[in-house]
Amino acid sequence: MIHEIVIVGGGVGGVRIAKILSKWAGGTGGNGHHINITLINKSRYHIFYPNLYEVATAHIPEVFGHMPLDFFNLKSSAIYPLEDIFLDDLNVSVLEDEVVGINFKKNKVKLKKSPELHYDILVLAAGSETNYFNISGMRERALPLKSFFDALAIRNAVDEAFFRAPKNHIVKIAIGGGGFTGCELAGELVGYMKKLAQVHGRPEYYGECLIIEAAENLLSGAGTALQKKAKARLEKLGVKFKFKSPIQGVEGQEIILEDGAKIPYDVLVWTAGVKANDLTKSFSGVKLEKGACVAADKNLRVLPYKNVFGVGDIAYCVDEATGKSLPMTASVAIREAKYIAENIKRMILKKQLVNYKPHHAGFIIPLGGRYALLESRGIRLSGFLPWVAKQIIALHYWATLVGWIKAFGLWNRGLQIFIKND
Numbered sequence: 001m002i003h004e005i006v007i008v009g010g011g012v013g014g015v016r017i018a019k020i021l022s023k024w025a026g027g028t029g030g031n032g033h034h035i036n037i038t039l040i041n042k043s044r045y046h047i048f049y050p051n052l053y054e055v056a057t058a059h060i061p062e063v064f065g066h067m068p069l070d071f072f073n074l075k076s077s078a079i080y081p082l083e084d085i086f087l088d089d090l091n092v093s094v095l096e097d098e099v100v101g102i103n104f105k106k107n108k109v110k111l112k113k114s115p116e117l118h119y120d121i122l123v124l125a126a127g128s129e130t131n132y133f134n135i136s137g138m139r140e141r142a143l144p145l146k147s148f149f150d151a152l153a154i155r156n157a158v159d160e161a162f163f164r165a166p167k168n169h170i171v172k173i174a175i176g177g178g179g180f181t182g183c184e185l186a187g188e189l190v191g192y193m194k195k196l197a198q199v200h201g202r203p204e205y206y207g208e209c210l211i212i213e214a215a216e217n218l219l220s221g222a223g224t225a226l227q228k229k230a231k232a233r234l235e236k237l238g239v240k241f242k243f244k245s246p247i248q249g250v251e252g253q254e255i256i257l258e259d260g261a262k263i264p265y266d267v268l269v270w271t272a273g274v275k276a277n278d279l280t281k282s283f284s285g286v287k288l289e290k291g292a293c294v295a296a297d298k299n300l301r302v303l304p305y306k307n308v309f310g311v312g313d314i315a316y317c318v319d320e321a322t323g324k325s326l327p328m329t330a331s332v333a334i335r336e337a338k339y340i341a342e343n344i345k346r347m348i349l350k351k352q353l354v355n356y357k358p359h360h361a362g363f364i365i366p367l368g369g370r371y372a373l374l375e376s377r378g379i380r381l382s383g384f385l386p387w388v389a390k391q392i393i394a395l396h397y398w399a400t401l402v403g404w405i406k407a408f409g410l411w412n413r414g415l416q417i418f419i420k421n422d
């Protein structure tokens with residue numbers, strides 16, 4: 001019997017499930033069961049998000065109007081063709097298309113360009129998107145950081161701001177949100193701004209990076225010690241903060257705070273909100289939780305549909321230990337993917353499913369240069385060591401997708417550029 005498995009989204013969770021299942025069915029594990037996996041993704045690229053900060057802050061001068069090799073190396077460290085990831089997986093077909101709806105009752109996926117697709121088992125792995133919380137002017141004026149092109153747009157906008165501003169004007173880059181994305185971006189941005197100041201013939205202090213945060217601390221999902229360390233590190237790098245300052249709107253080149261204060265900016269990046277992919281709003285009969293994420297049961301199934309699973313940012317799970325919802329991180333998506341792959345195998349073999357134990361392993365947050373903070377299982381570290389750990393995790397991540405040799409090439413080429421930029 002052939003089982004048609006459709007995975008919506010070729011990101012962290014979707015790709016992992018496809019890899020595990022392909023290996024299982026390609027070997028002897030399938031017990032005579034054949035599977036066809038169709039991995040549908042909006043673009044032909046898999047995104048490695050942790051390197052988007054590097055893309056957004058890469059100072060790679062053009063050579064005689066041409067982009068140098070460094071640029072292409074940087075690109076391949078952040079996005080990689082899905083076809084290459086599944087080159088040897090004959091039971092995985094990559095379909096570059098956008099899912100526009102799902103008929104759960106008829107087991108059909110509706111696509112933008114191709115005909116409807118039937119599935120026996122479906123995995124929702126379409127990730128998340130930027131949430132502007134209906135703040136007036138935010139969507140129109142602020143730059144998000146969710147894709148390779150977003151990262152390039154930030155890089156170019158900051159460069160342009162330094163290029164265009166009069167010499168006596170302090171270039172102001174504002175980041176809305178002091179969460180993980182905001183802090184990591186700020187840590188890298190200050191270095192990039194210093195380079196741009198030099199390139200455009202200005203003193204270093206002619207650039208300002210300001211984080212505007214609604215809460216009274218950075219990194220609201222992390223422990224107090226980590227929050228303090230992050231603030232101290234960013235302060236040392238020259239980042240400025242405005243706490244307890246919810247943004248009410250953006251008008252022209254000014255950010256309007258709820259207390260009426262107006263903050264001028266040259267470039268505004270919005271990192272303060274994430275919600276599930278908008279696709280979930282079109283689902284009928286599916287319970288949606290916080291951020292329009294689909295509610296997942298203990299087997300990570302999207303009830304009431306027993307042949308549908310939800311993985312990663314799109315799925316809502318509560319950590320039993322803390323009672324809080326799991327954060328939208330790659331490590332959570334990878335762990336869920338392993339459980340879902342196991343449960344799909346069990347469904348095919350008609351065995352009892354395993355229960356997912358929501359659990360959050362911790363954080364590593366790089367904050368500019370070769371420095372990172374780590375918090376995991378009661379261990380807290382800061383400095384060079386966590387940064388090395390982050391690099392090893394990145395190398396391992398790529399190795400699980402493309403093998404160690406290709407992974408080392410990708411990782412090493414990216415690293416050379418990051419180090420040059422630092």
Ligand SMILES: Cc1cc2nc3c(=O)[nH]c(=O)nc-3n(C[C@H](O)[C@H](O)[C@H](O)COP(=O)(O)OP(=O)(O)OC[C@H]3O[C@@H](n4cnc5c(N)ncnc54)[C@H](O)[C@@H]3O)c2cc1C
Nearest residue numbers: 009011012013041042049099126127312313328329330331
């Ligand atoms: C800038 C940035 C840095 C980050 N850094 C870290 C980090 O250092 N560590 C960490 O653990 N986490 C990090 N994260 C979070 C992490 O990347 C996400 O939690 C993780 O990618 C979630 O995996 P996913 O599979 O749910 O979604 P994604 O990896 O986002 O994959 C979703 C995929 O679905 C595709 N898609 C969306 N809609 C459709 C559709 N309608 N049809 C077809 N395809 C569709 C998208 O193109 C995408 O490829 C970062 C996130 C950002 C934005």
